[in-house]
Amino acid sequence: MVNQEREVSELLAEWSSQKEQLKTIFHERNPENSRELMEHGIQLFVRFLFLSNSLHLSFDGRIFFSQLEIKPVNIEERLAFIKSRPSLYHSFRQLSELMVEQEKLFVKHRAMKKSSRPKA
Template identity: 50%
Template sequence: MNNLDITAASLMAEWESIQRQLEPLFRARDFKSTNQWMEKGINLFLQFLYLTNDETFIPHNQITLNQFPFKPVNLEERLGFIKSRPGLYHSYRQLSELMIEQEKQFVKGNIVKKSSRT
């Protein structure tokens, strides 16, 4: 495993931890408490997105996400929805799907990088 793989595995493990915090909060309809955990999840997703695309993540950076070659479909619209309504269960589900899709993009990016080296 290289450093990127280790970092990606660490981010995914942290996401699982955040999910374990969020699910009971959504079941209890404790929407105020979910915002803090959703912000952590959003930040984590952005870190993963930048890592996948060999960029350095800087919080609150105004970089356009469309420039990344390895990203989920309709990323800006979906992320905009999540950020504007972090307390909704649908936002949580959308963020979960983005993490799954980004994990696939990470694997795809690794394959492309390896094939370009040979």
């Protein structure tokens, strides 16, 4: 559990840095320079999705959304949109929102898990 929290913390710190770079790119209206960073951001989100669900990332890249207990609403459609148009500002906003939602869900799930443990 501690290892999972540390990994999530490192992942979110990496996303925060990446997000600032993407904000600058979109602010300067250079979406053509965003593709590589967005693709990396998408990978970070997918990794976060699996990490927060205590699952291992599959090598073939397939995601079985039905197996995920902790996931944002309409994840399949939203992620498909982002992947199909990574250079759009709207995709960046959507990815940012997914990261925020997943973090909230992860924290909520972790808190509920801790409060349900019997006290020694």
